[in-house]
Amino acid sequence: MKTDGVELGTGKSYAPVDGVNRGVSILDFILRIVAVLGTLGSAIAMGTTNETLPFVTQFIRFRAEYKDLPMFTFFVIANSIVCAYLVLSLPLSIFHILRSSAQRSRILLIFLDTAMLALLTAGASAAASIVYLAHKGNAKANWFAICQQFNSFCERASGSLIGSFGGVIMFILIILLSAVALSRR
Amino acid sequence: MKTDGVELGTGKSYAPVDGVNRGVSILDFILRIVAVLGTLGSAIAMGTTNETLPFVTQFIRFRAEYKDLPMFTFFVIANSIVCAYLVLSLPLSIFHILRSSAQRSRILLIFLDTAMLALLTAGASAAASIVYLAHKGNAKANWFAICQQFNSFCERASGSLIGSFGGVIMFILIILLSAVALSRR
Numbered sequence: 001m002k003t004d005g006v007e008l009g010t011g012k013s014y015a016p017v018d019g020v021n022r023g024v025s026i027l028d029f030i031l032r033i034v035a036v037l038g039t040l041g042s043a044i045a046m047g048t049t050n051e052t053l054p055f056v057t058q059f060i061r062f063r064a065e066y067k068d069l070p071m072f073t074f075f076v077i078a079n080s081i082v083c084a085y086l087v088l089s090l091p092l093s094i095f096h097i098l099r100s101s102a103q104r105s106r107i108l109l110i111f112l113d114t115a116m117l118a119l120l121t122a123g124a125s126a127a128a129s130i131v132y133l134a135h136k137g138n139a140k141a142n143w144f145a146i147c148q149q150f151n152s153f154c155e156r157a158s159g160s161l162i163g164s165f166g167g168v169i170m171f172i173l174i175i176l177l178s179a180v181a182l183s184r185r
Numbered sequence: 186m187k188t189d190g191v192e193l194g195t196g197k198s199y200a201p202v203d204g205v206n207r208g209v210s211i212l213d214f215i216l217r218i219v220a221v222l223g224t225l226g227s228a229i230a231m232g233t234t235n236e237t238l239p240f241v242t243q244f245i246r247f248r249a250e251y252k253d254l255p256m257f258t259f260f261v262i263a264n265s266i267v268c269a270y271l272v273l274s275l276p277l278s279i280f281h282i283l284r285s286s287a288q289r290s291r292i293l294l295i296f297l298d299t300a301m302l303a304l305l306t307a308g309a310s311a312a313a314s315i316v317y318l319a320h321k322g323n324a325k326a327n328w329f330a331i332c333q334q335f336n337s338f339c340e341r342a343s344g345s346l347i348g349s350f351g352g353v354i355m356f357i358l359i360i361l362l363s364a365v366a367l368s369r370r
Contacts, residue, residue, distance in 0.1 A: 069326065070317065071317070110364040111364070114302065114361065115357055117306075118356075121310065123310075125307035125308075126313065128311065129311040133328070142331070143328040146326050172299050172300055172303060175296075179292045183288045
């Protein structure tokens, strides 16, 4: 597994560069880019969707956008934060490709990745529960489905969840890869 | 940091037992027990709450329980699964206290912990968004707050979120500890 024995290690033990570790770091980099695209797409899709119905009454403007529902706002914010974090983490990911045996920066990344995973999951799940309510409503609580009226708004909001949940899966894989990279040095 | 040099390591490298690693594993065990209590408490608190209002009409039974809202059902199921997983992971955690240099089982645990973190966060967040709606309602979607009527149900549901979010924080710390333990062997 050892490539050429060049000592590039940081930290206490100057272990040789590990080819498998470099492959893991490259995969980590690719997964991060996929997650960037997923979360960015989700944030934009949810953030730009709005629908105005073609009729108006005296009291109600029939217009729906993401700001009407706090959970959708949270979804957009969570996805934006996670997307920005992922972009900022890319240089560190490149650093890991170059220096496969770096340890402390990997631990830092695992910790931040885990926190961001929790944030992204919370945003995606909160939005998903509202999307579910919007589609199905809830008879017991007297909450009616609003998707009959705001059909395209609902479809767009539902679709924007995909990128976010894809990002969650990417994060789980990224954390797994980091753990594998940490275990071999 | 090395205690007495007794070789108890599993896997490829038979490294000496690491005192810090043992401490990390003990802390991991304690955090898991705290998370078990948190998720168990949340599942029971949400699962047993119900409120019947002291009046009835011909058409509506004014009774609220967690099964009325799919997100609360998901919350109970997610907390139960995570709690069961945590109990099952305790023997492995004890194994890590005894054999501080185990690697593969730690990677397996990090992966499963991360997946369970995502499940628990999703459940907690979905329930939290419904609790928010129940408290505040949403004027734009014509969803009315139901907490004026079902006051004790709402309070209990809100309170049951605490254990779940506490469990999320425990999981983040557990994953961080596992990463630290993986990096030193």
